[in-house]
Amino acid sequence: MAATMALPARASAGSRLRRFLFSQEGILLIAIIVLFVAVGAYNQRFLSANNLSTIFLGNAYIAVAAIGMSMVIVSGNIDVSVGSLIGVLATISGTIAVSGWPLWLAWTLPILAGMAISAVSGWLIAYLRVPSIVVTLGMLSILKGGLISVTAGAWINNLPQGYHLAQLRPLGVPMAVWFMIVLTALAAFWMRYSGFGRSIYAVGGNAEAARLAGIDRARTVFIVFVIHGFFAGIAAVLFATQLSVIQSTVPPNLELTVITASVVGGVSILGGTGTVIGSTLAAILIAAIGSSLVFINVSPYWLRAVQGLLILLTVLADLARRRKRARHR
Template sequence: MKTLNNTISVEKLRPLIALFLLCVVLSLLSDKFLTVNNAWNVMRQISVNICISVGMTLIVLTSGIDLSVGSVLALCGAVTAGLLKNGIPIEATNTYVGFTLLGAILAGLVVGGLLGFFNGWVITKFKVPPFVATLAMLTIARGLTMLFTKGFPISGLGKEFAFIGTGWFWGMPIPVWISLIVIIIAFWLTTRTKIGRYIYAIGGNEKAAKLSGINIKKVKITVYVIAGVLAAVGGIMVTSRLDSAQPNAGMSFELDSIAAVVIGGTSLSGGRGAILGTVLGAIIIGVLNNGLVLLNVSPFWQQVVKGFVILLAVIIDKANSKAE
C-alpha cells in the first residue's frame, strides 16, 4: 500500500516537477525570463489556452476529444466582432439591427454553445466517433469563418472591447481574471456536482454508467456545449487583445489544449484526471512557448518541440494505464 501511495504521489507531482525544471533551465538560458513583465505576459497568453483546455478536459474525461475548438474560437470571435462593428443590416426592410458590447459577446457565446451542441448531438445521435465528428466541425467552422469575414480581418472594435483582452483590474490582466473564474467554476463542477460525478463515471465505464441510470446522451451533449462556450470565451479574448478578428485565428489551438490536458495527467481513455492538473499543463505549454520565443528558436522548430512534448505525454499516459 505504501508503494502504491508513493507512486500516486509521484504521478501527481510529475507536472509540477517538470514545470520547475523548465523554469530553472529557461532562467539560466535567458535573463529576460524571470521578470515581472514576462510573467504577466505568459499568464495573459495562457489564459486563452486555459479556457479551451478546461472544456477539453471535460470532454476527454468522458473518453471523447474535440478537434474543432480552434475553428470554433475563430468563428465566435469573428461573429462577436462583426456584430459589434457592423450589426445586422436587413436590406429587404431597409433596417439595421445594432448590437451593444454585451449583446455581441452573448451572441458569440451562443454560437459557441450551438456548435458544441451540434458536436454532441452528432456524436450521441448517430454514434459518430468524436474524432471524426469534431474533425468535420473543424472544417465547417473554419469555412463559416471565412464566409463571415470574406477572408478579411474585422478590426477597429473600440476601446471598451479592447479592455477585455488588454485591460487590468486589481493588479491583474482581465484575461487572467476570466481564466481564474473559469477554473473555479470547472473545479466546482467536477468535484461538487452530480454532473461532475457522471462525467467521471461515463469515462471510467460507460456501460456501467448507463446501467446505473445516468443519461449518457444528455451528459455528453452538455460537456460539448460547455467546451463550445469556453472556446467562444477564448475567441473573444483573442479578438479583443488583437483588436481584430482574424479569419485564421485559432490555428493549432486544439493541439495546445490537448497537450495541456495530457501533460496535466488526464487520461485519454477517460475517467481519470483533474482541472487543476490541466491548468498546470497549460502553464507548462505557455512557459515552453514563451521560453522558445525568448531564445529566438524558429517557429518551425517550436512546432517540432511541442509535437515531441505531446508524444512524450501520451507515452507516459499509456504507461501509467498499463501499470494500473
C-alpha cells in the same frame, strides 16, 4: 476497456503531499517552476514583467478552452474543431463590436453561439452515435471554410473603446488570467463534487457500469459538448479582446494546442480520469516552453515538434501507469 477510477483515499498530510508531488498536477507544477528558474537563469529577460504578461495574458484563453476540452476527453470523446470554433466565435464577437451594438452583446453572444454550434456536434455524437473524431473533423472544415468564405479573410479593425475585456487589469492582474483562475477552480470543484461532474468520469471510465448506475450516457455526452461550447465561447472572447486587430481566420493549430494542454494535463485519452487543474497547468507550461524557445536561441519553428513529443510522452506515461496499477491489483 476495464479502466478504473482512482479512488481518493483518506491519508495523512505527509503521504498526501507525496501523492500530490507524484500526481500529474504536481509534476507539471514542478516542471513549470524548473523551467522558469532555468530559463530565467540563462536569460533574465525571460522573467521580465513584460514577457510574463505576454505568456499569461496571451495564452489564458487556451487554458480556458482546455477546461471544456478536458471534459470532452474525460467523457471518452474528442473535439478537433475547437480551433476553428474559436476563430469563428472571435470573428462574431469582433463583428458585433464594430457594428455598434452594445459591448456586452459582443461579449456574450459568442458564448451562446459556441454553445449552439457545439450542441449540434454533441447531438450527432451523443444521440446519432457518430464517432466524435468524424463529427468534429467535419465540423472543423465546415467552420473553417465557412469563416473564410463569409469574411474573405478581411481583418476587423477599429474595435471600439472598452471592448478589450481581456486586457483590463483588476488588482494589476489581466482579466484573462482572472478568468483562467476562477473558471479552472469552479470547474475543478464542480467536476469533483457535483453529481453530474462525477457522471462524466463514469461515462468515460466505464460506460457499461455508468449505464447500470442509471446514468444516461447520451444525455451526459450531449451536455458535456454544450458546456465545452460555453468554455470555447469564453476562450474566443478572451482571445478576441486581447487583440487590437482580429484576423478573421482560424488561428493555426489551435485545436492541437488545446488538446495537448488537456492530454499533458493528465486527462487520460482513454477517458475516465484527469482534472482541469492539470490542463490549466499544462497550458501554462506549453506557453512557457513556446516563449522560452526564443530566449534560449532555438527557432520557434520547432515548437510544434515539441508539442507532439509532449503528447506522445504523456500518453506513454499514462499507459505505463495504468499497467502498473493493474499489476498491483
